[in-house]
Amino acid sequence: MNSKIIKPKRLYQEIGNKLYQELADGRYKIGDRLPPERDIAEKLSVSRAVVREALIMLELMELVEVRQGSGVYVIKLPSVQPSAEHEEKSVDAEDAGPFEMMQARQLIESHIAEFAATQVTKSNIKQMREALDMERKNIEQGTADYDGDKMFHLAIAEATQNSVLVDIVLNLWERRERSSMWKQLHSHITDQTYREKWLGDHDRILAAIQRRDSIEARQAMWQHLEHVKDTLMGLSEHGAPEFDGYLFNSNPVKISDS
Template identity: 25%
Template sequence: MANDQPKLYIEIIKQLNQIIRNDQLKSGDRLPSERELSERLQVGRSSVREAFRALELLELIETRRGEGTFIKKAGSHRLVEIILSFILNDESARQDLAETRKIVEVEALRLACQRITDEQLDTLNKLIEKSKSEWQHGDFPVEEDYLFHKTIVEACHNGLLLNLWIPLVEYNKVAIRESLAREGRPAASIAEHEKVYEALSRKCEQEAVVALEEHLKNSRF
């Protein structure tokens, strides 16, 4: 299931993009409902919901309670639109995405080694402990994993780097779930997070970078 879900999730977004073109929908127009898309595409509503969630994270669509889901008006979010289009139209672009994420996150980590606050270090430690608890209860710590990395980038205190990083990662938390679903990966990932945290807490830049690069490689992002 872990291998099928990301493929289905991406395929639904591709088909939704085609529906937008075929129906000549534009910014501000209402999209078909989850139920309508589920029936039209012959897929489960949970998969449609996952696709909608990704597009909402990208701020390409918005859900209005009691009204439905609408295409957002074009604004200052061209970067995420370009990235999404790039990914959906070229499967090999996933590797480019992973490399770009690594560049941004490693440079953010270097800055964070000098700029991270005690409060942010405490947040990282709590996320590690929560990840352990989630895994002990048989749940994949997907949200905790995402927030751990986001906190590191936030800790560089460079808003542009953060705004570059978010669309590189937030569009597809399914990828995090897929990585954690591999045999033995959750415990290994948590241990890798601990190494990054320990190096950060000691402001040891080189050690932190090595630990993060190893973690990203093992996560196959």
């Protein structure tokens, strides 16, 4: 196996390595289109989100090219003995997949929002409103600035009055900001109207926290991050137009009020 394959630490890396090996074994030639995500997911018994992440990995290695509305095409085959001229791009083994990060945020931040609703102060509410005002201005100005979004989520963590929880949320955002996988996923997203929907989600989260409704705050945050995952999957879709868009359930955990 080629030394450029990274040692699997995450599921998308394991799947990416399997696809890499298929390329190295000559199963495809340059110009071929890879099977639809649904077929790969069913064959390997993983979710489409994991397959999407594996394809991003191969894209970062410059072995495949995503063509919106058409599919994923092979543009280079792994070299048995890479030379300086044909050196393959490496992938950071520590980089988590964007959908894996979103799932972690969903599990953690929904409970943080729930707790914040029981601890919030007037000062915290003011900070959240300021964050939403910043986010609204970012959207109106059409900038790619997510500072308001980040500030809002951090303000909720700060409303717990627990510095460890603030550190956890900050770490999740910092991982996103330095993630090559996250940046590559977003490179295929050109429609920015989804941000208005996310702003509406934030309004509902704030309203629940302000009412000190901990259950509604948890559910509103959970649903918001579910919307984010669904939006990222939909807007980064690269399958052919006839593809049916089948999506494996990547989120088996259900909220219960009990």
